[in-house]
Every structure is written in structure tokens, then in C-alpha cells.
Amino acid sequence: MYKYDYIDQTLVNERVIQFKDQVDRRINGTLPEEEFRPLRLQNGLYHQRHAYMLRVAIPYGLLSSDQLRTLAHIADKYDRGYGHFTTRQNIQFNWIKLEESPAILADLAKVQMHAIQTSGNCIRNITSDAFAGVAADEYIDPRPVCELLRQWSTLHPEFAHLPRKFKFAINGAKEDRTVLLCHDVGIELKKNAQGELIADIYAGGGMGRTPILGSLIKAGLPWQLLPSYLTALLRVYNRFGRRDNLYKARIKILVKALGPEEFARQVEGEWLHIQNSDDNFTQTEWNRVAKHFTKPAYKTLTALTNEQVLALASDADKTAFARWLERNVKPHQVPGYASVILSLKPHGTVAPGDATTAQMNAIADLADHYSFGELRVTHEQNLVLADVEQEKLYALWQEAKKQKVALPNVGLLTDIIACPGGDFCSLANAKSLPIAKAIQERFDDLDYLFDLGDISLNISGCINSCGHHHVGNIGVLGVDKDGEEWYQITLGGEQGNHASIGKVIGPSFYADEIPDVITNIINTYVAHRNDDEAFIEAYRRIGVTPFKEAAYKNAKKKEKVEVAGDAS
């Protein structure tokens, strides 16, 4: 993975000094909270219900074992012994003291980490495929471009105070695992007929209050020209994006208002003047970065069949191990290797994506022993060991089980994506964690979960959609009505190549109704499905009506919600 050189390290060290001075001025009172707020946000520091929350950047989800140990150390020393991996491949700590935040950043800087631009109205941490560089269906390793753009966007002066936050995702695989079209800018990497690396640029996607899929605004952009093109794009947004209404300030609103063609035309007009500027990347810069993304020292191995891998396990373990292989182990580019997903979604978990200090330290050791000392964070809030020898899968499974990160529920109903919600976040309208827990407890039956197959269930505690509910097959959104917590259900969302935004099925429910509602929806699927039909396929075939009828079949409760109405 990428290693800082003098420039990167100096910048991060100097950023720590700058932030320490800002915190000092806040504490001594010369910097008022209102003016400190954007500064601390641009360093990932939120003020939440109970304490400050610090979000640490994990650029494109890539992490070394030493970095994970430092995160464990931070959880232990400055927090309450755990961290929360987020849907944007970062980690956040929920119990931070303002006066300790500069020391945390100094600790992070020692392992080439930071919290720069993990919040605020600026270019955020860039996300990508958690299986970058190893996925069997990859045609371009996106990591060099991710890293080049990470550097380009870091402390970019012109775009430090955009109308609203700005998120990039970058994909280079056949299957999109980045939710590319739900980003302000999605960059799809490919090769042209001459074998040159080019990028298709999608703009104006996003979730939140107005979920929209991004539109293609530029095809076949040579990779070298990304900085000038993105400067043009961001410049148009910075100048003309709305600033009068927080909820209309994202680029998606501008793209929608102008129309994608007109937006593309304006960007093109701006770009014409700067496309040959020396902002563009050089081959030297590519080489400097790309040399860190070479393949690790893979052994020459023979690929094992599933049966051969299964034969590694004892008879007693075979059933459980087979399930894990089916759900949590993914194909690799290199014969004899596989990628393993460690589930941070044990049933009845406190919070999807949480890991304790002990787990982080143990997982760091697993990364050292089994996967060249590297890990990845998925946007579904799990961890990946990307380069595991198939021969060692059984040994790894046994160790992962001890850490309670071997539940074979990846991609199943209980692999819930959820934001921290009202338990922590001051933006939230409703809690999301107890809902996730209740659903996991209701469906705590692996046989049944396997029978149901691929289903995504995503929960957001408010319309900011950090829990990606819009792209869940089943989405749950917390809404506030007259000070009470209600939950709205959406169906039909999907991430990936067939990305779509779910539709609201009707009036909201109380929290304690949700497990029954989900059960009724699932039962409807089971009753209607054809042989191997996944939930989303069945939904598309039969439409929303049977699901809706099932969800509201309890007439008494239906009455209740109709009285309350639905304002959102």
C-alpha cells in the first residue's frame, strides 16, 4: 500500500500543528464556536450528543496492520475501547475530548494517518472498491488514481468552502462495489482501444433528502487530465451551487436544475481553458504512487476447488465452515488465494461496524499472519483480508471465530448497514442501532438467512442517509414526528451495476413494529419467489403492492399510523 514520502509526512505533521493552534484558540476563547466549527469539521471532529466524535480517514479503505493497532490504541487511550467503521470506509470514535484531539492526530501522523477532510463542505475522503487490486472481476486497479486524487484534493485551497460536502468514488471493476452513482462524482476507470487508462465521469449522484443517481458527463477522459477536469467541475459547482438552502446545496441539485447536458457543457467550457495546464498529472507522479501498489509476494500455488478447501476442516466444523466459504470468501485474481470478509455484524451487535480494541489488535495480527499485513474496510462496514492462501482459510476461520468476526452473514439480511443514529449523532431524528439489533435478533437463524439469500437492509437515523437506506433492498429511515421516533420503509433500492433508489411504501411505523413489518415483507418474498430468485428480482417482477399489503396487514396499527399521518 501507499507509503508517505517526505512531502506527505511533512504535510500531515504541519496539519497537526495547525489544528492544535486552532484548538488552542478555541479553548482560550479567541476563536468562537461558530467559526471553529467548519475548521474542526474539516479535521473530522463533530460535536455529538455526548462528546466529540472524531472521524479518521482511511483513504479508499486501505489499512495496514500497524495503522489498525494505532486505531486500537486510540480507542483504548482516548475513547471507550471501541471504534466504528463507517459506510465511507473510515473509522470514527465517539467519546473524544476536544483538548485531546491534537494528541490523537499526532499519534495518527506517526502511522501516516490523519482526519483531514473527513467532514465539512470540502472534498471528502475518496472511497473505492474494498477489493481493489485483488478482485477477480477487476480490469483496472483504481488505487493509484485514488492516491493521486487524495493528494490533489488534500487542503485544496479553492475548494475548501464548497456549498456542501463533496464525495468521490472510484471504481475499476466489472461489478460496482462503490455505490458509484450515489456520489457527487463517480469515476469509472477503464482502458481504451489503445490500452490507455481513461475515466468516465459521472456527476450529481447522491442520497440524502433528494436521492438521485449520477449522470455521465464525460466519457474517455485520459487519467492525466483528471486534475484539470475536476477543477473545472468543482469550479462550476463552487460558483453556482446553491448556498441559500442547506438541503439544496449538493451538486446533484445543480446538475438536476441545469440538466446533466448543460452542466457538462459548462464544465467543458471551463475545462477548455485549463485542460493543458500543469495541474495535470505527470508520468513521474504516476510512477511515484503506482510503485506502492504492486502485487505482494504471492507464492506460486495451485488453485483449490471448493471441495479441497472444505476438506481442510474437521467433520464437526464442515457445515459452519462451508457457510463461511459461501458467504464471506471471495474469488481472487491469483490462483490459490482468496479474499476474506470479517463480519462486524454479529447478531445482536451493539452497532454494525463496531470493533473493540481487543478485536482490532487481534485482527491486525490476523492481517500479519494471513494477508501481508494489510486490510480493507468495506462500505458495508466489514473488514477484508484481501490476500489469504486458500490452504489457510480453515485456520483463519478458526481464529476469526474466536474474535466473533466469522459470522457467515455477508450479503444476508443481518449484514445490516446502519449509521450511529440517535444514540450518538446529534443530527439524527431517530435511533438506528436498536432497530438493527432487533432485526438481527428476530432473524437469528442462519438456515433461514441462507435460504433467503442476498438481501440488503440499510438503516439511516435521518434523511442525511449515512446508513445508505435509499440503496438497500429494504431501507429503514428514522423520521421525527412531533418529537416521536418513527420509521419509514423503502423497498427496491439496490447498489452495484443495477443501482436504484428505493421507493417509500407508505406511512411510517413505530420502532417496535419494525421487526414484524420486516417479517411480513420477507414472508411475502418467500411466498412469491421463483426457484433461485433473489429478493430484489422478485420485487421487480411482482411490484410493491403485495409487500405493501403485507407490511400494513395489521389493521389496528395501520389505523394508528394513518391518524398520525406522514409528513415526510
Added chain:
Amino acid sequence: MSQANVSNSTVIAAHEQILYFPKGGKPSLIPNEWLIWSGSQDEGSMPDIKHGESKVLVPFSWWTHHHEADIQSKAKAGQIGVWFATDDDILKYADLIEQGKTVWPLVAAHFPIFRDGRSFSTAALLRDRLGWDKEIRMIGDVLIDQLLQGARVGFDSFVLRHDQDLDVALKQFNLFTVTTQNSWRGKRSLLATS
């Protein structure tokens, strides 16, 4: 119509000293010679600020509509510059700004609130696209922690908000010795050192 007394509401408040940081030079404090007329009294002519003694920055949108003789003569004496509001689309006025190069000793771009970053792009465009090579002044709700960004996009003088500590402000420009993208002041460190 002239006014003998200029009330506070007609000028944008400013320190008596400005921070001056020319490209390639060192930041320092110098006296502020320029009043910033807010343009709030748009009744045909500029207020007679201190009976014509002072240099004044007028709103660009006002300038485009006023070509009276007294304004022209004040401009010829090098006593008028313009400031751009955040919603002035400067690219639509490239010709006028080209002419302004021989008239205005400096221009300014306004920050109505510190977290509104539009004027960063205004300065970048003035430098990169419109070829403005004289002073660009950062005015309005200018706080210590915007100075570095301002200095990098193209501003070279800074009128800080009245409550900002100028000594702390002066130290901001030395915070970073490296950069990872080009700016008006120089290339990214990798290209600058290689």
C-alpha cells in the same frame, strides 16, 4: 448625490492595517488606504467619501452602470478600484475587466460570511483566466483561518475582520512548507523540487 458623512452602513468595516503578502515576498502589515464602499446607497453617484481624498473600492456591479465625469476623473487619478460580490459572474465581464487593468490599481473579492468560498474561485479566475496581475484584496468576513487558502488562490492583500488578531494572522502563511496541488504561488512540492 454626495454625502458628507459616510455612515457605517455604507462601508464594509476594515482594520486600519491590512496584511500584504505579495507573490514571492513576505507577509507584512501596511496601512489601509482604501475604503470599501458597500454600494448600499445606489442613487446615481458614489458618496463623496472624505471629499474625494480617499481611495475607494466600489462594487463592480455599480461600476458597470456609472460612467459620470466625476467618477471618471477620480478613476484617472488612480483612486477607484472595484470589488466583486460573490454572485458577480466575472467571466461575463471579461472585456470590462480587461479595460479595468488600465484603470483600477487593485480589485477585491468579497466574503459575505467566512464559510462562503465562492470568492476563492473568483480570485483563481482573475489570475488564471483573466490575467489580472495587480493586487487582489480579500474583503468582508475575512478570518485568520482563511488566509492560507486566500493566499494560494490569488489574493495578495487581506482586510481582516476588525476582531481578528493581526499577529496571529501574520503567522498563518508559514504553517505549511509543502503542498500537493499547484496554486497561484507555486507548483506542488513534487514538481517544485524535482
